[in-house]
Structure formats: structure tokens, C-alpha cells
Amino acid sequence: MAGFTDATSVQRADDDSFDTDLDPLWTVGGKPNGGYLLAILARAAIETAGTHPDPLSASAVYLSPPDPGPAAVTVEVLRAGRSASQVRARLSQKDRTCVEALFTLGALAAAGEPRWVDAAPPPVAAEDALFATPSQAPGTGLRIDMLDQFEQRIDWQAVGDPPGELRGWLRLPDGAAWDPVSLLFAADAFPPATFTLGSNGWTPTLELTVYVRALPAPGPLRVRQRARLLTESLVDQVCEIWDAEDRIVAQATQLAAYRMPAS
Template identity: 70%
Template sequence: MAGFAEATTIRDGEVDLDPQWTVSGRPHGGYLLAVLARAAVSGQHPDPLSASAVYLSPPDVGPAAVSVERLREGRTASQVRARLIQKDRTCVEALFTIGHLTDGQREQRWVEGPPPEVRPMQGLYRTPVQPPGSEVTVNMLDIVDQRIDWEGVGEHPGDLRGWLGLPDGEHWDPISLLYAADAFPPATFSLGTTGWVPTLELTAYVRGVPAPGPLRVRQRARMLSDSLVDQVCEIWDAADRVVVQATQLAAYRMPQNTA
């Protein structure tokens, strides 16, 4: 069992995609974005500030190559393109803006709203590897502590809220926040869908170095059609600071009418 930092380690331009960080045997999209971020950052600019990824072909677990193209080198920020390649095909391509998020934290002078109301983590059940009513096996939930406030779903349709923690007390950092931005179940789970909703495009902004402790997560659907859904994910750290915001476009399959 590999912790998150180990599972995203790049060695000589290659990564060994870990079977633990998968959904139904396929490497998780947020995990793959974090792998590319690990390759994209540099000593001068060690943190991802923004990331935008398109998912072209699902890779298998095991060895994959990572290529990095430095598009622009700046003093405070640089732009980088990174690709995950397996069996001579590009599986994921991402553009990053990288920089430096100081441990002292940048002042958040204005935030749209306070953290959402969520029942305390200790009062919620941990999500199992095979969530009830789902058609998927979420292998990463063997080690990731995910707890969803399902009682609040009735009050907020299309809106999931809860908590997220890394295994063995591992602290969140700017790279693992990219995984967190895609880690929650689709908000469509509260609208009658079953099965995992595959991400087509994901954009995330990392806003700070998170304080130690679990993350408070809110994921909500903004528009749902017969085949596509767009979702917004907002995440706060244990100090109630916004640390990552993300939007994604995902494929959606309407439930079959069995009547």
C-alpha cells in the first residue's frame, strides 16, 4: 500500500501507476493530475497554482511515461505542459501554472461565503470501497477517509458535502489537493444516477497550503443534460480557509427506465 506522495513519485520520467489509487481498476483522474503536477513543478516553483487537464484515454495501472514541456519561465510563475503516455498513446494532457505558495499563507481578503454546514466528521460513516447503490469499486477508499453528510442531500439536491483525509495521517499539500478536487463522488449521485461519471476536463485553482487535518468538501452540479454534467468543487482546510476550487465537465448516462 503506497501513501499518496510515494504513489505519485516520478523516477527518470516514469511513474508506476498504483492499483490502490483506482476506481474499478482504472487510475483515478485526480490522482493522474497530481502525478503530472509532481512532474511539472520545479525547485524555483514547487507548487501548482492552476491546472487544466483533458482525459483522452484511460491508462492501465503499471508503468507510464511522463513528458514535460516548459512553455514559459517567469520569476513568480511559470507555465508547463505535461502528458501521461502509455503504450504510445497520450492518456492525459495538462497545462499548469506553477509558483510558490508560502507556508505563511497568502491573505484571503474576501471570500464569497463561509464554509458550508456539514455534520462533524466523527458523526459520519466512512464511505466503503463499494458504496451502496453504486456500480463501481472505489479501491482508493481502502485508505482514503471519505465521509459524506448524506442527511444534508435532501436539503440540497445536486450538492454533496463532507470530509476527506489522507491515509496514516499524511498531510495534504498543494499537489495532493489536485487529487482532492476530484475525489468526491459525482454530485449526480443525489439526482438519481448510478455508476461513476467519467471526467472529460478538469480545471483547478490551488489557493493555499492546507493546515494539518481533514478537508471540508462541497461538490455540486450546476447543469445536467442527458449526456453531460458540469460540477463545481470547493474545499476548505481545517482552519476554514479555501485551499482549492475546481470545475469539471463529465460524461453522464441517464438511468435506464425499468418501468
């Protein structure tokens, strides 16, 4: 099993570039997950900026899906401030750009009581009452190897209430703690909400934006993912993440393509 920290590690090549190895175990249908790639870029951005240890925001465009194996990350510090730094990072493989991201980096505190929040954590069945999603779902023909590396438990009884929404839990193996970088992955770790509306699973991410709001408390993450608008071929969806103390620790929006089965 490739632990998340090891699977997202980068090795400095020179002042503004890093080498990395995209792990085949953190893939969907043989391609590295988008949140996993964003976490790799974040590690390179943090190491380059030096003074700010946490991603506050990340916005990535996905240009070409890379394959597992060696890849390169180049980083440019756009601004180094006292409370925050802005950094651009690019992942490339075989002379093609695959992902480009902008980060705002800072220092996060543990989640406290918010001054105001628009919604309480949604109801989700108890974690131990739900089964872990298998990496090879029967009848799908799609292998999701990354589901062997962490636990995803979806409240299937709640699907369809309301329509276009998935709720459940995420947990790293062996009691590993979630942190701001792994929250970038968590924001893209759930199935697309279009599954609840009849799509056939092909949902490549075009753009993903994540806000990390606080250091998560130890324990599982409560996740709600919901579709907001489906047009002919595109969906935008929102992911909200609460820690084990019911404090919201990350929010994400994503624009993706999707496909409905032939009539």
C-alpha cells in the same frame, strides 16, 4: 497501503521525460482516478521547472483511461518566470496519449484571511459522526480501491438540501498532511454530484481545472461538490475545499459525461 507521495512518484528518464508506475490501489473500477493522474503530472512538471514548488493552477483533458502499471510523462516548460512558470505535461501509455495538462507553478503561502470571499464554509456534520465510505458500496457492483487509501466521510443527511450537492470530509491516513499536489487529487476525490440527482455512477471526466489557493493547515479537508447544469449527457460540477481552519484552499470545475438508469 500505498501512501500518496509514493503512489504519485516519478523517476526522471531524460531531460524532459519521466517514468511512473500507476498504482492499482488508487483506482475507481480498476482505472486510475483523474485527480491522482493530475498529481503525477504535477510532480513531473514541478521537478522539470525546478524553481517553483507548488501548482497554482492545473487544467487537464482526459483522452483515454490508462491502466495500472508503467506509464510515461513528458514535460515542456512553456515559460519560466520569476513569480510563476507555465508547463505542459502529458501522460502516455502503450503509445497512446491518456492525459494532457497545463500547469501554472509558483510558491504558495499558508492560507490567510481573504480580502473577500463569496461564501462561508458550508455546514457539515461532525467528522466523527459520519461513517467512512466503503470501497465496495452494497448493491453498486463497483469497487473503488482508492477509498481504502484515505478517508472520505459524506454527510448523507444533507444530501438533497440543496439538490445536486454533496458535502463532507477528506483525510489522509496516519495523520499525513495535505499539500498543494495532494489537493489536486482531493478536488476529484468525491463522488459525482449527479448521484444526488439519480445518475447510476458512470461519470468519466472530460476536463478538470483546479485552482490551488493556499497551503492547507494540518487536519481534514471540508469539501462541497455541486452540479450546476445537466444537459442530455454532460454535467459540469464545482468542487470547493476548505482546510481545518475554514480557509478555502482549492477550487475546481469539471466537465464530465454521465448516465441515467434506463426508465
